[in-house]
Structures are given as structure tokens and as C-alpha cells.
Amino acid sequence: MRILIAVAPLTAHLYPSVPLAWALQSAGHEVRVASNTGLVEQITAAGLTAVGLGERTAPPAPITDEELDRFSDALGFEAGSGFDQLFRATRYYLVAAYKRYHPDEEGRQxxxxxxxxxxxxxxxxxxxWDPACPVGPVAARECGAASARMMWGPDYFGWVRRRLLARMNDPASAVSADTDPLAATLAPVFGRFGHDFSDDLLFGDFTVDPLPAQLPRPEGLRSVPMRWVPYTGAAxxxxWLSQPPSRPRVCLSLGVTGRTVSAGRDERxxxxxxxxxxMDVEVVATVNTDQLGEDRKVPDxxxxxDYLPLTQVMPTCSAIIHHGGFGTFFAAAAHRVPQMIVMEELGSALSSTRYLEARGAGVALPGDGLTAAQVGGELSRLLSEPSFQRGAAAVYADMTAAPGPGEMVPILERMAAQYRTRD
Structure with missing residues (x-):
């Protein structure tokens, strides 16, 4: 069987699919991983065959206030409402991602x-395909292949679509198929190849979902659960890491993708x-000089x-402080490490923190206005209170309940045969 994996040009979107690609490849299937040229080196470093798609000949068109207003109106957002996080996700995960694949001013893509x-x-x-790579389902349809989304975090795509459909079915709402902002945003992607917007294209035949069952997700979508097996790069x-720590080791990581999305000094x-x-701890801080800031004094x-795969350092850690991304979250969870999340506006932090606290596996603090007193007090609790170890064990149990990538191979073989339209 031939499997094509299409990924948006973000490390955090590539890494969750790597163990599944390994499993398929090890089972004798031909696997190709396609993304922007900038991700090709990381794909090949993982031992996978890359397909470089090139780069845009021009930067994506900026997101306009008019576009965001259309989404806001259609979704029924109000300032200060509980939908604020979903609105931010709509802007950064849907609109920005989709516009990366819009034709440029000269019609090229x-x-x-x-x-x-x-x-x-x-x-x-x-x-x-990565849901932030909306041309993936088009590629599947164009060659008659089965089409599967591969999630890397909360399904904002599904939640937005479900809310839009609910609003369309509400007689009191002015939203209709003609004013659907999601269809309008995807029209330049789907229409380029002669396809109309549809839920079949938006969601594919099924979704490979590596998030534990305890996390919320949109209802009514055909999904296949898979265990999240952490891959965080190779080095x-x-x-020094081969020596056991003489005192509790704490890791500080704010994510690889965040370095490019929000570059510069990080007050966290x-x-x-x-x-x-x-404190009587040893801290391993995987941050670069930009995040550190100039003239910043580093304690002894x-x-x-600058870079260290979390899968290497986590087995030696007693706690981790991070930004809330699911790649970091599950790298820690795989080794039952209690976590402190210092939240940021972007990313999956809202979902991961709710889950973390519900399972008693850690604490969350707001990233804005974060103080040393807050960090010190909560870190002392993580290291001293046994309840956090029990919570971390509960998250590990949740995480390992689903089939691993190797167990997914026969499942995907059957589903590919079921949904493939080409003889």
C-alpha cells in the first residue's frame, strides 16, 4: 500500500505523525511525507522520505478585519463570551492556515x-493529512485514495463547523449556506481543482485521533483513536544526561514552533x-538566546x-514547566511527569490545562503577568505533594488505553480498502 502524509509547515504538526509513519513503513508500506521545503530536513532526519512542495511565491494575503467579522457574526461571538478561545483558534488555526494555500495575486499556488x-x-x-493543510483531501480525491485527517491537538476545525451548522439550522440566525464564511475561505483551495465545498472534503473519510478519550471533541465525526507516541526530534x-541527577531535575520548555510564531524575549x-x-533543584532550560533576552542572569x-529532544530528558525529570502544547504535554505524560503549564494565547493550552487539572496531574498559571513567587510556590507543590504523581499516572493510563501506531496498521489497511474509490 502507498500512503501519502501531507503536513502544514510546522514542526508541532509533523511530529505527532512520525511514529505512525514509522509503523506503516516498518510494515512494508511505501510512505511519503509532503510539506513545504522548510520541513524537508526534519522529515528526512526522522528517517522518512520527504516530498518537498516548494514555498509560496508570495506571502499569504493578510487576514482582514472583514473576514474575521464574518466568522464572528456567523459563529455568534460576543466580546467576553465563552467563545473567545474558539474565536482565536478560528483566526490562527483555520483562516491563517487555509490562506497559506490560497493562490497569489498572479493565480499561482x-x-x-x-x-x-x-x-x-x-x-x-x-x-x-493535517487539517491545517486543506489541500490534503483534495489530493486524495484527485487520485481516488482514502482520505484521513490526522489530528495534532483539539479539533477546532470540527467545533467551528458544528457551530456553523447549528447556526444555519437556527431560524433566528441569519447564517445560511450562502453566507458560510468557512465555505468562502476554502473556496479558493477546493475550487482551484474544480471541487465545491463539502463536509466530505473538510473532514475526509475518517479522522485519526491521538488525544485521550477523556478530552472533549466534536460529536458526529467518524474517528479512529490512536495512542500518542511522543517524537520530539533526534539528537x-x-x-551529562547519562548521569542521574543529584537533586530533582526540572525541565523548562516553551515549544519549538513558538520560537518562530512569537520570536523574542519571553518574560515567562x-x-x-x-x-x-x-531552590534545591536542577533546571534544564531548552530555550534559545532570543527567548532568554539580553543580559539575563542565569542561576548556577x-x-x-538551545535544543534537546524532550524524549531524552523527560525520563530523568521530576517536573516540567511548559507552554501547554500537546507535543510537550504528552512527552511528559509518557513518563508520568507532573506538569506546570504557563499558558499562552495561542496553542492548545486551554484544552491541555483543563485536562491536566481535572486529572490532578499538575497546575496551570496564566502566562501574562507571571511572577517568580507564583512559579516557585506551585513548583514546590509539584515536587512535594504525592497527589501530582498519582494524577500523572492517571494521564498515562488514559494515554496508553488506545491502540499504538503498530496496532493501527491493520486498521488503516482495512479502512483504506473500504474508502478508496480507485480500483
Missing amino acids: ELADTLVEFARNWQPDLVI PVPR VAAVLEAVAG NVRLV
Whole structure:
């Protein structure tokens, strides 16, 4: 069987699919992973065959206030409502992601055209695609392959669609198929290849869902649960890491993708460094010089590492402080490590923090206005109160209840045969 995996150009979107790609490849299937040229090196570093799609010939058109107003009106958002997080997700995950695949002013769209052309020529049996790469289902349809979404976090895409449909069915709402902002945003992507917007294209034949069953998700979508197996990159193990820590080791990580999305000095780093300066702990901080800021004093008990795969350091840690991304969350959960999430506006932090606190596996603090006193007090609790270890064990049990990537192979083989339209 041939499997094409299409990923938006973000590390946090690639890494969750790597263990599944390994499993399919190890079972004898041909696997290709397609993304922007900038991600090709990371794909090949993972031992996978990359398909470089190139880069946009021009930057995506900016998101306009008019577009956001259309979504806000259609979804029924009001300032200060409980939908604020979903509105931010709509802007950053849906609109921004989809516009990356819109044609430029001269009608060119290298990313979409290259992916579809490759699928037509290579003829995969199954296309597994990142929901932030909306040309993935088009490629599947163009070659008659089965079409599967691969989630990497909360299904904002499904929640937005379900709310829009509910509003369309509400007689008191002015939303209709003609004013559907989601269909309008995807029209340049789907229409480029002669396809009309439909839920079949938006969601594919089924969804591979690596989030534990205890996390909320939209109802009514066909999904296949899979265990999240952490992959956080590859690098030689440093010599110091092979020695057991002499005191509790704490990891600080604010994510790889965040370095490019919100580059520059991060005040959360300053708060953590100040907090741990007087504590009897060893801190491994995977932050770069930009996040650290100029002239920042680093305490003697802090080891700065620009990059270190979390799967290497987590087995030696007693706690982790991070931004709430699910890649980091599950890297820690796989080793039953209690967590402190310092939330940020973007990312999956709202979902991960609710789950973390509900299971008693850690604490959450707002990233804005974070103080050293807050960090120090909560970190002391994580390291001293046994309830957090029990909560971390509960998250691990949730996480490991679903089939692993190897167990997914026969499932995907059956589903590819069921949904493939090409003989």
C-alpha cells in the first residue's frame, strides 16, 4: 500500500505523525511525507522520505478585519463570551492556515499544485493529512485514495463547523449556506481543482485521533483513536544526561514552533529563572538566546540547552514547566511527569490545562503577568505533594488505553480498502 502524509509547515504538526509513519513503513508500506521545503530536513532526519512542495511565491494575503467579522457574526461571538478561545483558534488555526494555500495575486499556488500533481502521479491508496493543510483531501480525491485527517491537538476545525451548522439550522440566525464564511475561505483551495465545498472534503473519510478519550471533541465525526507516541526530534545524547541527577531535575520548555510564531524575549522565562534561583533543584532550560533576552542572569542551577529532544530528558525529570502544547504535554505524560503549564494565547493550552487539572496531574498559571513567587510556590507543590504523581499516572493510563501506531496498521489497511474509490 502507498500512503501519502501531507503536513502544514510546522514542526508541532509533523511530529505527532512520525511514529505512525514509522509503523506503516516498518510494515512494508511505501510512505511519503509532503510539506513545504522548510520541513524537508526534519522529515528526512526522522528517517522518512520527504516530498518537498516548494514555498509560496508570495506571502499569504493578510487576514482582514472583514473576514474575521464574518466568522464572528456567523459563529455568534460576543466580546467576553465563552467563545473567545474558539474565536482565536478560528483566526490562527483555520483562516491563517487555509490562506497559506490560497493562490497569489498572479493565480499561482505552488504548494497546492505540487501536492495534487504528486498524488495524481504516485497514486497513493491512502492520504493522511493535517487539517491545517486543506489541500490534503483534495489530493486524495484527485487520485481516488482514502482520505484521513490526522489530528495534532483539539479539533477546532470540527467545533467551528458544528457551530456553523447549528447556526444555519437556527431560524433566528441569519447564517445560511450562502453566507458560510468557512465555505468562502476554502473556496479558493477546493475550487482551484474544480471541487465545491463539502463536509466530505473538510473532514475526509475518517479522522485519526491521538488525544485521550477523556478530552472533549466534536460529536458526529467518524474517528479512529490512536495512542500518542511522543517524537520530539533526534539528537546525540549529551554526556551529562547519562548521569542521574543529584537533586530533582526540572525541565523548562516553551515549544519549538513558538520560537518562530512569537520570536523574542519571553518574560515567562525570566519568571522561572528568578523562581528557581534559590531552590534545591536542577533546571534544564531548552530555550534559545532570543527567548532568554539580553543580559539575563542565569542561576548556577540552570543548564541552558538551545535544543534537546524532550524524549531524552523527560525520563530523568521530576517536573516540567511548559507552554501547554500537546507535543510537550504528552512527552511528559509518557513518563508520568507532573506538569506546570504557563499558558499562552495561542496553542492548545486551554484544552491541555483543563485536562491536566481535572486529572490532578499538575497546575496551570496564566502566562501574562507571571511572577517568580507564583512559579516557585506551585513548583514546590509539584515536587512535594504525592497527589501530582498519582494524577500523572492517571494521564498515562488514559494515554496508553488506545491502540499504538503498530496496532493501527491493520486498521488503516482495512479502512483504506473500504474508502478508496480507485480500483
